[in-house]
Amino acid sequence: MGTTGSSLVELRDLTVAFDGVQVLHGIDLDVGRGEALGLVGESGCGKSVTWLAALGLLPAKAGVAGSVKLEGRELIGGQRAVLESVRGKRIAMIFQDPSSSLNPVLRIGRQIAEALAAHRGLCGEAARAEAIRLMDMVGIPDARRRFDSYPHEFSGGQCQRLMIAMALAGQPDLLIADEPTTALDATIQAQILDLLIELRAETGMATVFISHDLGAVSQVCERICVMYxxxxxxxxxxxxxxxxxxxxxxxxxxxxxPRIDGGRERLIPIRGTVPNPKHLPKGCSFSPRCMRAVEDCRNERPQLVTLEDERKLACLRPVPAAGASEIRSDIPEGLLQ
Structure with a gap:
């Protein structure tokens, strides 16, 4: 999936550095039209930075290099007008903390209407009607009456739904959901995940779901990239x-x-911590924490290569396929639905 001819977005050798310290080391990634892609990994692995760099949303001091193409049009180094025509309209992004993304002193209807005016040229009664339709689409009860409410009058889950409505205002081809359920309780998380699945089915937009929650990713996505x-x-x-x-x-x-149906066995944590970007190991960055690492792993950096089953892997001593299958037979079926 994500071949050159069918890709909506193509990232090639994307790198990011802050104050001379490289934090993103050559990301190659394709997102196909209508595809649901998951990015998983520990905090600080570069999941969010990848897409903030792609959309030109990093501060000016960030050094961004490589290529990001939207249907063949280069975005890295593009003019401001080019980027503004892409943000929101072609590629929209929602963040994990909706309360900090909504303006607390503006009524929510006005904020959605502003997005409609910017991306679709709607104004007046047409913008109001479309904003109410979007609020209703994302499950805001009594949307017509609550059009004139302020953000603080909505719950955390409703604020996240409103952020999704604003993202949909431009009818984007790609929606980037940056840990959209992190600040929500379990019941509301499930509702937001169901909403994302339904919206993708209705609109046909591609989705990039950034999360550290493997269960959530398995529900929303078809393909997963693990970052470290x-x-x-x-x-x-x-x-x-x-x-x-x-x-x-x-x-x-x-x-x-943790297993819901399991006993009181101890979980098996990954020992150690993520390395400081200023002092990455010479070889594989994971080698100091890896139980399978040998001397070659500490001296040689593995390249991301395509295996026979078409998955991509960057490891000199991967887990044997048969062994992995046997060991992970205990994964609850619900995670694979």
Whole structure:
């Protein structure tokens, strides 16, 4: 998936540095039209920075290099007018903290109407009617009456729904959801995930779902990229990664998932911490924490290569396929739905 001819967005050798310290190390990634792609990994691995860099939303001091193409049009180094024509209209992004993304002193209807005016040229009664329709689409009860409410009059889950409505205002081809359920309780999380699935089915837009929650990713996405220390270390379908995680880091993420039907066994944590970007190991960035690492792993940096089953893997000593399948047979069926 994500071949050159069918890709909506193509990232090639994307790098990011802050104050001379490189934090993103050559990301290659394709997003196909209508595809649902998940980005997973620990905090600080570069998931959000990848897309903030792609949309030109990083501060000026950030050094961004490489290529980001939207249907063949280069965005890196593009003019401000080009980027503004893409943000919101072609590629929209929602963030994990909706309360900080909504203006507290403006009525919510006006904020959605502003997005409609900017991206679709709607104004007056047409903008009001479309804003109410979007509020209703994302599940805001009594949308017509609440059009004139302020953000503080909505719950956290409703604010996230409103952010999704604003993102949909431009009828984007790609929606980037940056940990949209992190600040919500479990019941509301499930509702937001269902909403994202329904909206993608209705609109046909592609979705990039950024999260550290493997269960949530399995519900929303078809393909997953696992990131660690600014690199993609494994990429494959949901079925591949959940049944046979091959990279030791991916395997470690699954081993740390508590089992609902399990006993009182201890979880198996990934020892150590994510390395400081200023002092990355010479070889594989995961080698100091990896139980399978050998001397070559500490001296040689593995490249992301495509395996026979079409998954991509960056590891000199991956988990054996058969062993991974046997060990992960305990994954609850619900995570694969």
């Amino acid at each position: 220390a600014g690199r993609i270390v494994e990429e494959g379908s949901v079925e591949q990664l959940f049944s046979e995680p091959r990279h030791p880091y991916t395997r470690g993420l699954f081993d740390a998932i």
